[in-house]
Amino acid sequence: MPHEYKILLKKDVNYIIVGQGLAGTILAFTMINAGLKVVVIDEQNLSMCSKVAAGNFNPIVFKRLVKSWMTDELIPFSERFYKEAEQFLFEEFYWKKEIVRIFGENQEKDFWIKKSLADDVGKYLSKNIVDDFFINTVNNPLGCAFVNDASNLYVVKFLEKFRNYFIRNQLLLDEIFDYSELKVESNSVNHKNIKANKIIFCEGYKVSENPYFNWIPLKPVKGEVLTVKIENLKTDKIINKDVYILPIGNDLFIVGATYDWENLNDTVTEKARNQLAERLSKVIKVPFEIVGQQAGVRPSAIDRRPIIGLHPEYKTLGIFNGMGTKGVMLAPYFAKQLVDHLEKNVPLDKEVDIARFVHLF
Numbered sequence: 001m002p003h004e005y006k007i008l009l010k011k012d013v014n015y016i017i018v019g020q021g022l023a024g025t026i027l028a029f030t031m032i033n034a035g036l037k038v039v040v041i042d043e044q045n046l047s048m049c050s051k052v053a054a055g056n057f058n059p060i061v062f063k064r065l066v067k068s069w070m071t072d073e074l075i076p077f078s079e080r081f082y083k084e085a086e087q088f089l090f091e092e093f094y095w096k097k098e099i100v101r102i103f104g105e106n107q108e109k110d111f112w113i114k115k116s117l118a119d120d121v122g123k124y125l126s127k128n129i130v131d132d133f134f135i136n137t138v139n140n141p142l143g144c145a146f147v148n149d150a151s152n153l154y155v156v157k158f159l160e161k162f163r164n165y166f167i168r169n170q171l172l173l174d175e176i177f178d179y180s181e182l183k184v185e186s187n188s189v190n191h192k193n194i195k196a197n198k199i200i201f202c203e204g205y206k207v208s209e210n211p212y213f214n215w216i217p218l219k220p221v222k223g224e225v226l227t228v229k230i231e232n233l234k235t236d237k238i239i240n241k242d243v244y245i246l247p248i249g250n251d252l253f254i255v256g257a258t259y260d261w262e263n264l265n266d267t268v269t270e271k272a273r274n275q276l277a278e279r280l281s282k283v284i285k286v287p288f289e290i291v292g293q294q295a296g297v298r299p300s301a302i303d304r305r306p307i308i309g310l311h312p313e314y315k316t317l318g319i320f321n322g323m324g325t326k327g328v329m330l331a332p333y334f335a336k337q338l339v340d341h342l343e344k345n346v347p348l349d350k351e352v353d354i355a356r357f358v359h360l361f
C-alpha cells in the first residue's frame with residue numbers, strides 16, 4: 001500500500017482538488033496560501049498535458065503582433081505567484097527568458113518595426129533589428145528581434161516539487177478519483193473517508209469522464225514536442241520561427257509544438273516528429289539529434305477562455321479548467337479569482353465564468 005494512503009484514513013478539509021496538473025497544483029497552493037485545508041487526488045498518468053508543457057509565457061500573439069489576452073494583468077500576477085512558490089519550496093523553476101523572433105519575410109519585419117512604436121504592444125517588442133544572431137548556426141537572412149517580458153516555468157520541476165510537498169504534508173492521495181464514490185450533500189461532499197466543504201475538479205481534458213461536468217464545451221487539442229541535441233547553439237533565449245526552440249541546458253532544446261484536434265491521446269507519432277524536425281531544419285543550419293518526444297492533450301475551451309466556477313445545480317462541486325495552450329500564464333490569476341469567489345463571494349469575470357455555458361447543462 002503506498003504510504004500516502006495510511007495518512008488519509010480520515011480527513012476533514014475545506015476543499016478536495018481532483019488533478020495535480022498545472023491547474024490543480026496552482027489552485028492548491030493558492031488555497032493553502034489563503035489558510036485553507038486541501039487534499040489533492042491525482043493519478044499522474046491519466047493526462048500528460050502539464051508534464052510535456054514547455055512552460056513558455058509569451059506576452060505576444062505573433063501572427064497579428066498584438067498582446068495576448070490580459071497580458072498586462074497576467075504578467076505581474078504570475079511573476080509574483082511563481083516567485084512566492086519558489087520561496088515557499090526553496091526551489092528555482094521560474095525565469096525571465098527573452099524570445100527571439102526570426103523574420104520570415106520583409107513584410108513581417110516592417111510590421112514589427114511599426115508595432116514596436118505603438119503605445120500598447122510596443123513595450124513588449126524590441127526596437128532594434130539584429131542581423132547577426134548566431135550567424136553560423138541559425139538561418140537569419142532578414143534579421144530578428146526580441147520579445148521583452150517573456151518568461152519560462154520549468155513545469156516538470158514545479159509539479160514534482162509541489163507533489164513532494166503535498167506528500168510530505170499528507171495532502172495527496174495517489175489514485176484515480178472514483179466518481180461513483182462521491183456523495184454530494186447541500187453543504188458538503190464526501191469521497192471515501194474524506195469530507196470537504198466543496199470539491200474542485202481540475203482533470204484537464206479528462207473532464208470528459210466526469211459525470212457532473214462532462215457537458216462543458218472543451219475543444220481539446222493534442223500537442224507534441226521533441227527534445228533535441230544541438231551543439232554550437234549556446235543561447236539562453238527561446239528562438240521562434242514556425243517552431244519554438246527552448247534551451248534546457250547541456251546542449252538540449254525542446255522543440256514544439258504541433259496541433260491535432262482529432263487524435264486525443266498521449267501517444268507520440270511519426271507524423272509530428274517529422275513535422276517538427278522539418279521545421280527545425282529550416283531554422284538552424286547545423287545538424288541535430290532527436291533524443292526524446294512527448295505528447296499531451298491541451299484542455300482548450302471552444303471560446304479559448306478558462307472555465308471556472310460552481311456547478312449550476314450542485315453548489316458543492318466546482319471546476320477549474322479550460323487553460324488551453326496557456327496554463328502557465330492563466331492559472332495563477334484565475335486560481336486567486338476562484339478562491340475569492342468561493343470564500344468571499346467575489347463575482348467571477350464573465351469571460352471565464354462557467355455560467356456562460358449553463359444553457360448546455
Ligand SMILES: Cc1cc2nc3c(=O)[nH]c(=O)nc-3n(C[C@H](O)[C@H](O)[C@H](O)COP(=O)(O)OP(=O)(O)OC[C@H]3O[C@@H](n4cnc5c(N)ncnc54)[C@H](O)[C@@H]3O)c2cc1C
Nearest residue numbers: 019021022023043046047050053055056177204223327328
Ligand atoms: C505540447 C504542449 C506544449 C505546451 N506548452 C505550453 C507552454 O509553453 N506554455 C503554457 O502556458 N502552456 C503550454 N501548454 C498547455 C498547458 O500544458 C496546459 O494549459 C495545462 O497543462 C493544463 O493543465 P491542467 O492541470 O488543466 O490539465 P492536465 O495537465 O491534463 O492535468 C490534469 C491532471 O489530473 C489528473 N487526472 C485526470 N482525471 C483524473 C481522475 N479521475 N483521477 C485522478 N487524477 C486525474 C491527470 O492525470 C493530470 O495529472 C502546452 C501543452 C502541450 C500539450
